[in-house]
Amino acid sequence: MSHLLEVSGLSAAYGLVPALHRVDFHADRGEVVGILGHNGMGKTTLMRAIMGYVKVTGGEIRFEGNSVLGQPVNARARAGIGLVPQGRQIFPNLSVEENLQVGIPGKAAVVAQTVEEMLELFPRLKRLLDRRGGALSGGEQQLLALARCLCRRPKLMLLDEPTEGIQPSIIDEISETLAALTQKVDITIVLVEQNLEFIAGLSKRVYAISNGVLEKEIPRAELTDSRSVSAFMGFTA
Amino acid sequence: MSDWTNILETRGLTMQFGGVTAVDAVDFTLRDGELRCLLGPNGAGKSTFFKCLTGQLIPTRGSVTFKGEDMTGWNTHDIVNLGIGIKTQMPNVFDGVSVYENVRLSSRRKHMAPQAKELAEKTLERCGITHLAKREVGTLSHGQRQLVELAMVLAAEPALILLDEPAAGMTGEERDRLARLVLESARSAAVIVVEHDMVFIRQIAKFVTVFNRGAIFREAMIDEIMADREVQEIYLGKQANVASA
Amino acid sequence: MEKSVLRDPGFYVMVAIGLAAMLILPVVLDMFTIMQITQYVVLAVFALSLGYIWGFGGILSFGQAAFFGLGAYTFAVAAINIGETTIPLILAFLIPCLFGAALGYFIFYGRLSDVYLGVVTMVVTLLFWKLANHTAGPEYAIGAARLGGFNGIPSIPVMNIPGEPEAMLDPVQMFQVFMGFLIVVYIVLRVLIASDFGRVSIGIRENETRASLLGYDVRRHKLVVFAIGSGIAGLAGAMWATYQAFIDPNAFSMEMSAKALVWVMAGGVGTLVGPIIGVILLQWLTLKLGTMELLNSLAVLGAIMMVLVLALPKGIVPTLRKLIVDGWTLARQKKTGGKADE
Amino acid sequence: GTDTIKVGGLHDLSGALDSTGVPMNQVFQLAIKEINDAGGLLGKQVEAVIYDPQSNMSLYSQYATQLALKDKVDVVMGGITSASRETIRPIFHRYNTFYFYNTQYEGGVCDRNEITLGTTPAQTVKRVIPYAMNLYGKKVYTVAADYNYGHITAAWVKRYVEENGGEVIATEFFPLDVAQFGSTISKIQGAKPDFVLSAMVGTSHLGFYRQWAAAGMKSQIPIVSTVYGAGGTEQVILTHEESDGIIASFGYFEAIDNPTNKAFLEKVAQEYPDKKWVMSEISEVTYEGMKIWADAVKEAGSTKRDALLEVLTSGKTYDMPAGKVKIDPKTQHAVRDVYIATCKDGAFAINETFPDSQPEDTQMVCDLIKDPKSNTQYEISL
Amino acid sequence: MDYTLVVALEMIRAIAWLVLLASGLAIIFGMMRIINFAHGEFLMLGGYTVVISTNAGVNEWVSILILAPVVVGVFGIIVERLVIQRLYGRILDSLLATWGLSMLMMGGVTMIFGNTVQGVSTPFGGMKIGAYQVPIYNFVLIGFAVLVLVAIWCVLKFTKAGLIARATMQNADMAEALGIRTRWVYMTTFGIGSAITGLAGGLLAPVTGVVPTMGMNLVGQSFITVITGGASVIAGTLSSATLLGTISQGVTFLTGPVYGDAALLVSALVLLRLLPQGITGRIFKRSL
């Protein structure tokens, strides 16, 4: 059977500035694939390319076996791809509750019920429900971004540095939550992270990306120590 | 200007938004040249505290004294001109112009053009982004933007540096460089660092203040804090042991 | 845009072109054409005033006409009363400049931004327009000058050589003097933009929070930029008044403001050459269209504007620039085998 | 050019006043066509140079200059609102380009370089006021356009009403863009005049007549107007029930019963079969202007202004659709037959005719024979 | 006594008038941040639709209540597809493009129908209030103003449409990532806004004459109402219309239309100075 997500020979560029070169990797159902890389190496670009924001100059992206290249972002989202973008992208003038509701398809009842579930997963948001999204603290926004993404019950989640700005204890909680999700509803995750421990804790396979090129897989054994990891990531630009 | 030993003092500093009390009667004191780490759960009020110090928010109650000068309710630019520099949590940079110009606009504040130029270049070097000097900031990656903003703060040579989650989105190596940078800057200025990255904190922290629910929860040396049950409770979780390892 | 004017060849080229036009055109062209071009020159100054505050101060005014008209009326009234045009010309710069400062205070210290700023300026313009239109009655006169309401003020004195009111400029001289004004305004703005003041303006345009966090007083800064723009617009208004020898409330019309926006837009925001080109292009069109009785001229002009916006969203000048730059990068990539330039 | 005789036409073909400008321009071209069909002038064809000032005063001054300096036309017909006239008149005067203003207006222009054929208050208002006062009574409420035409006309109205022992109980001025008259209509009702005198101009102001009718006032207080119907489109835009009963006075109405007019209207009908507008003074006089100028050229054998003025002011009478027209040498305004008519089913029916009325208002202040240099518009002061 | 009544009625009429003028724009601008400079011409188009069809023998009410909204709505959608679509997030370009559009429409309508069409007279005639006569049609205007507001309110209240539109406007990219077809959202929003504008134009047709240039005098008022209203469509439009309408009419009665309009402008200025985000930027924030 085919992979849930299969990226092959993917290249992308910003205008004339190339940012990704022939990236190949895949992710199967219920699997977490980690991606490490120095600043400016192309992690976000990769995520945005899969989601459909960045113009792809070559290669192929298959989701559940069929190509999504032609499709607009919203189509990919409806096909079951979810994104937690770097920088949160909260709707500043919608209340927290509205931020959650927007993405949920279906009847009012369904919406309300889904929101409830999310509040179970992220109790921190409970007391913030009618606060302006823009008024939230950094970490609160990050949590909201995660919840908002999960609201759509995606098959594949693209997480771009999801722990950024979140307090240690909650990072652990999130780690557990995500692990649980991959087990229960075999949700698939492509995870871009700087927090080695977090990425090590979750991902089955971890790749390093450097100057837009996806390098060889990093043995999980190495992940514990940042020095040896950077060896894999090639030297800082 | 009156003589002073504490570069920064807040008394009963309080910030309320409608019902929400983000900062609650905070008495905070910072000695000149001190490096302080400010920890605390998400939503504890750290960034809001910073905003009150820089006049981005006018505190509801209480006072802020900098270098013995009560500057409560001043305009941001007047406060900043007394010698405070801040790196905000969400990068605030000049997207449309080059990295170099960003930093120069900062260094030019205190120096004549030639020195400003020099200082700008030196700072880019220190932050290791000289190779990006000509790039338009809007086209940079998140981490790169973080560094640019840091460079802008340093180039202004402030007496008090406020860093709100500077290590966010930095990889191991950049983070280590950043740590060195912070320690180095701390020799010439007082610094307050807000961060959730314990590894980073371990590298720089001596005396630490912990916020919770807008109020000061603990103030102690880092090891004490890490060992503190309640702090682990509300904030650190398992990280405590990892980080102290 | 950021590099010092003195090291920018483009700057010298522009000035050279300007001077050449000023000296050569009168020789090669007939008087009428010169008068036509004079009109472009005047409006170009007007366009520059908006091009500056918008492109380099991030201040988007829907009401630039307020200052244009104010300058025009100031000049008209003063010139008719004084019977000489040098002092009126200066007043036509100062009064709008001061008014701009006052309005700027109202706006920026009231923390009005983006659309709201736009609308406030628009409202002020409408207000001027309404009131100016209402001054038809004989009771509305300033000294010897009847304001004339909807009809406006006819037979405004032609510019004269400073000091000698009798020595009125003939159309060709007027063209050369105005061309001179345009060049000066262009140079002043270029230098201003390249100066630290100018760079700060650009910074403010990019991110006000950061600007104030660096210790720059954003409000005062914007106010100054706005006032300068207003003064220049006023100057243009005065030139317009003396060029047409008549002025009416249409100087205050939303159309006037909108036109300025179009010129800058079409030519390219964030450039100074752009607005000038925009003026020449679109004014020439408007005029041509009126002279040929094919379809309804309004319709055609409208269509052209839409096409312009859609085809050249960034405006003519920046689009050309980008073409050049891209070509260059392409060439460079051929050599370096194209990798992200890290 | 020397091969043709050039005639300039400046009428708003687009913008706020196009509804008036288009008919004028069409009749203007018709006249030229006739002249050329009859073999042209001085052995040359007449060529029309037509620009569209788009109801925009700057464009007026633009094109005026262009006609004078670039096209070097021999004469210019045009200008609708007095505003536009006062914009271009000084220009033509400066460059000695002969100018015909063919619109009914507020009077007072005294300029050797201009021939003014339209009617003035002394010809129309002076007659329609007593006429209306006899019918309805002595209390008048004036509503007028807020610019010189309106203001000066209103002044004349006041003068004539008082001369006839009546009183103007109120005068209100409206900018040309006002389209809402609810409050005014209530005010008028409060003031209870015997009739309303309207000097409202342009399309927005038509809202007044419509809202007046909507409030059911037509049956209560009658309206008399100095410019209603001048454009030739008012009756077309308003419905009959809205326009019926309005009394106006002009130098021309379609209903004028003479062979010249019959023939004229037929020609117009076949030249512009699908025209919507009604022939009005402004248009007919534009036709006169062209014809009279041509006639003068023939007679003078030249297109030089002074030669033509010679002929034009010689007291010759022209037989026009509007009736007999003569040019008064002192003011260079027309001495012409003036009519009072009432709107019925959207068309004006003539009630009274006043043969060769003089432009007395202007004659009081202007004498171009004594003072040929004169170049102003006098205003009455009350 | 009856005079005060008449004055009051005029004021309410003026308010209704502003509401009708502004509602469509409030949707298009308030939700999409698109400055539709051709708003006046959209009204004009509505007016023409009514006049033309009525003269062609269609029942006046059918043309006002059905044809006008439909025609203008469809036209709006076409415009959105061809032009606006490419200009989201670029307030200015949209301003310029639509300004071009407004000229194109003025010219176009003139070319097609000529500048003079037989208008339709106001239905219902007058009615007595004490010594005064007022057009019954005023009540119709007021009625529809209310109706329009209620309708919009229901949509925003009982569907997610409003929420989705707002989200799209605040961050289209992110909305996309949540599966929202932003292009479609834009298109319908613009269409609806246009339709309402069409209805308004249709309702105004019998009061003022319809001419190609009628839009020019309306667009200013509409914008000022919307902007001073602030973010929220209904509370905003209603509050600012009420304020501006009352003031301007009051002054008009006391002095004349010029100062009435001037008063409207001045009060708009003062309002914006006191509430830089418009009325609903500060007061009744959370309202629709």
Ligand SMILES: Nc1ncnc2c1ncn2[C@@H]1O[C@H](COP(=O)(O)OP(=O)(O)OP(=O)(O)O)[C@@H](O)[C@H]1O
């Ligand atoms: N809009 C853009 N235009 C041009 N270049 C861009 C743009 N966005 C990113 N880049 C460049 O593409 C490269 C990859 O950027 P990307 O954001 O993917 O890095 P990243 O791996 O996510 O870094 P970080 O860890 O800091 O988020 C960087 O060199 C960046 O400067």
Ligand SMILES: Nc1ncnc2c1ncn2[C@@H]1O[C@H](COP(=O)(O)OP(=O)(O)OP(=O)(O)O)[C@@H](O)[C@H]1O
């Ligand atoms: N403008 C505002 N209106 C209402 N509540 C606000 C506003 N700004 C901040 N808050 C609330 O105040 C609390 C403190 O916010 P702050 O950003 O200071 O937290 P923080 O300590 O910086 O958290 P983090 O570590 O996640 O950045 C948060 O709960 C936030 O939701």
Ligand SMILES: NC(=[NH2+])NCCC[C@H](N)C(=O)O
């Ligand atoms: N559209 C019209 N009725 N125009 C008549 C114009 C009358 C007069 N000349 C004026 O200045 O207004």
Ligand SMILES: [Mg+2]
């Ligand atoms: Mg990234």
Ligand SMILES: [Mg+2]
């Ligand atoms: Mg924070």
